[in-house]
Amino acid sequence: MESISTKQDAEGERIVSETITERKEVHIKVLEEHAVSSTHKENSATLQAEESLSISWTKLTYTITNKKTKKPENIIENCCGIVNPGEIMAIMGPSGAGKSTLLDVLAGRKDPKHVTGTVYLNGKSGENVKFVSTYVMQDDALMGSLTVRENIRFAADLCFPSTVSPQERHQKVTAIIKEFGLERVADHKVGNIIIRGVSGGEKRRTAIASQFVTLPKIIFLDEPTTGLDSAAAYSVMNAIITTAKMHKLTVIASIHQPSSEVFALFDKLYLISRGGTIYHGSRDGALDYFKDQGYECPEHANPADFYLSKINVDFMQDKEVGEAHIQTLIEKYEESSVKRSVDKEIDELCLPIDKEDVASDKLVTSKTTQGYNRYARGFFVQTYFITKRSFTNAYRNILLYWIRVAMYVCLALLMGTVWWQVAFEQKNIQDRFSAHFFSVAFLVFMSVAGIPGFLEERVVFRRERADGFYSVGSYALANFVVSIPFVFIIALTFTAVAYPMIGLHSGFGHCMSFLAYLYLALMVAESMVVFVAAVIPIFVVALAIVAFLNGFFMVVQGYFVRRDSIPRGWKWAHYIDYQKYAFEAIIKNDFVGLTFKCDKDESTSRCSCFYGDTSGKSCTFNGQDVLDSFGYTEIKPWLWAVALLGLMIIFRVGFYAALRLRKNRL
Known part of the structure; x- marks a missing residue:
């Protein structure tokens, strides 16, 4: 011993x-x-x-x-x-x-x-x-659509203070790429399930190098x-x-x-x-x-x-x-x-x-945490770099938007051929209503396709947030900013194909109004999707919840069951339903100003008109008569647009809160 x-x-x-x-x-x-x-x-x-x-x-x-x-x-x-x-x-x-x-x-x-x-x-x-310090997780949380150099440069842009010039940041990125032996693949995409990228070892070195760049x-x-x-x-x-x-x-x-x-x-x-x-x-x-x-x-x-x-x-x-x-x-x-x-x-x-x-027998900590900023860059600089990267990721990663654009084009062609040039006759009124209903319902329902792309990005967000790259607010704002043009492309593509094929109200102003209301509905749907996925970041569960919510809103929208017939206990749901506001705005945009022909009674050779008080004399009726008969008498399109904007903001604030409240669940 x-x-x-x-x-x-x-x-x-x-x-x-x-x-x-x-x-x-x-x-x-x-x-x-x-x-x-x-x-x-x-x-x-x-x-x-x-x-x-x-x-x-x-x-x-x-x-x-x-x-x-x-x-x-x-x-x-x-x-x-x-x-x-x-x-x-x-x-x-x-x-x-x-x-x-x-x-x-x-x-x-x-x-x-x-x-x-x-x-x-x-x-x-x-x-x-x-x-x-920095903390390197087990998972290689990287943007697969970006190159090795771009991933490391993003870390350098956000983690070095403003006193470090872009030239100096570039030199430091080049140096760390060399130190980690990544020169050969520096300009290759990292890769994901769709994009073929670098090897597993190179991907791991890239993830670590991005956190070593500031030493x-x-x-x-x-x-x-x-x-x-x-x-x-x-x-x-x-x-x-x-x-x-x-x-x-x-x-x-x-x-x-x-x-x-x-x-x-x-x-x-x-x-x-x-x-x-x-x-x-x-x-x-x-x-x-x-x-x-x-x-x-x-x-x-x-x-x-x-x-x-x-x-x-x-x-x-x-x-x-x-x-x-x-x-x-x-x-x-x-x-x-x-x-x-x-x-x-x-x-x-x-x-x-x-x-x-x-x-106190507790982990020793400072008496005060005031006066120290954990982020190297300011809020708007953070937002700029996140937005810049997200734009690059969005147009390179087909999972985010381009597959969805293809889906919406196919849907527009389908609807355009099924509702081809709907006639301005009494017997086609229901067809026209149906075309508007499904234009809203189908488009917002397909927004669930954005869940996989967000969940892939969320893994990167968790790692970068934990390492103090940026704040939750700057990420939430950048996520919203990036969605604006891409969701607009989706709405524009659908409108450009379906609107003339269905034969809706002619005129550039009416077409643009249709596009605007459809775009607002899609922005609300997109905001709801990221909110749900942030609260429950499990693909199957998030998919089920979003599908349920969209189905629920379809039921209480007022198309299948008229507003007056909705039970009192469910009226609240009708008034918070974003599909209601989009649907009502586009039917008013389409019907008001149109003239429809009444059906002819073959036995009497007289007109049989279901809409309007004087329609029988002229054998025609106008679109406002149709809206009045269905109870859509109080539609205020601009107010409805404000309601859509308000719902979008509510979901976006909820998205921010969900990300922030999951702070300790990294």
Whole structure:
């Protein structure tokens, strides 16, 4: 036992000695800065000015309430560690061990109410970690219709402040493309399910490079090699580590079962199981540590596989024995000299924290968050760049609008041939009403085709919003602005084909009014679609809800059941029905000013007119007579247009609120 302790002491001293010696001057500088900087804004400015940052944490615990037992449950417990600039640490453990949770807590992505412990940046309270770091998710959240360069340039445009000129941003984008080995495919589209793009490894490097372009001081990566073969995984990790070493960045990555080549790239290792720390120290030192615990890695085995085999008890038949084994490993680490060395290094680096904060037993945060803007660019600049990218995506991605344009053209041709040149006779009145009803109903019903495109874009939005690229408001506004011309193209295309084929009221003014009301109806439908998809971002469910809503509005619109006959309990739905306002506006636009022929009674050779009081004398009646007989006497087209605009605004505000309220569900 004495020899084991001696080895552990020697290993511990070796872990800490190099780092402490070379960082003394930095620690002194931090102490001086801390003495004159106490507010959130001042601390943030100090951290931004530092050339590099270390991150350390002590006694981190994340607790949730078990839904079944209703009792508190620790997902991670009493975790401590430190990673210095230029170091790359791997967090490893079996599934459900707490890897992603620890990463999220360190990155400030968990609700502080459920977190206890302390996070430090260069020895100071680490509440500013979000502002000096980036978080790379497992999914490659990129715009598939954009090129590699365009995706990275978008990040640079939004993440660099206005003081960085476009030429400088271009240089930085070119540099990061080179560092990540993407020069050959820089101008190739990333690709999606329709567009053929770059390989999986190149796509992953693009996603990571877009978040490295501003060289954030701390990078968190959630399983960056997931879904890649061993060669692609090595190229991705090698690019990350080369860039991190070059710029003295601090990197923490959760990783699941890396190859021996990938594992050898890491400097430090953090092993976790059942939420507890099994080992934290140098990668090379882990072999000796496990050997001292009685677990020697076979000569030609992958050390990563070996460690995981010793801390994974999910497949043990006796669960109690497995739990006891993990608890023993956790306790041994807590008592080891390796743990004491980590504690010593943290103590040497970290500054004393306000006693009241420590006593609160909550994650230490600043007393104030005022005066700090988390976004590098202003609201309107954000909106400009998002709109610019969305326009590019919209005209390149056929899923968004072009398939829909083709669908509407086919529908217009179908309706034009079925309702070909509807006659101005009494027997064709119902045909004319039907043509107007289906023009509105079919077009708005087909707006569900926009759900897949929005959900694809939403994945990108979630990642970029979490990394502080832009605000929810700027994205919501850009989404609306981009829809304006493309929805207009849809309405214009349908009108240009169907209107003359059906033979509606002639005259340019009437045609433009038809187009305007149809366009407003489509804008409301588009707004409703994105609102529902934002509230429930599951394709099948969102599709079902939008289809139900459109079907519901068709029923209470007033065409199938006249307004006077709608039960009192459903009258409210009639008055909030956007299809009602569009339908009534276009029938008034078409019928008023038209003259129709009455039917002839063959037995008496006289006219048989169902509409108008004096129509029998002239054997004709006008369109207003028709509207009056159906109860459409109070149609006010301009007021109806205002109602459509109001409903569109309501759905757009709801869209914004839905995106904002899902803030913590990233």
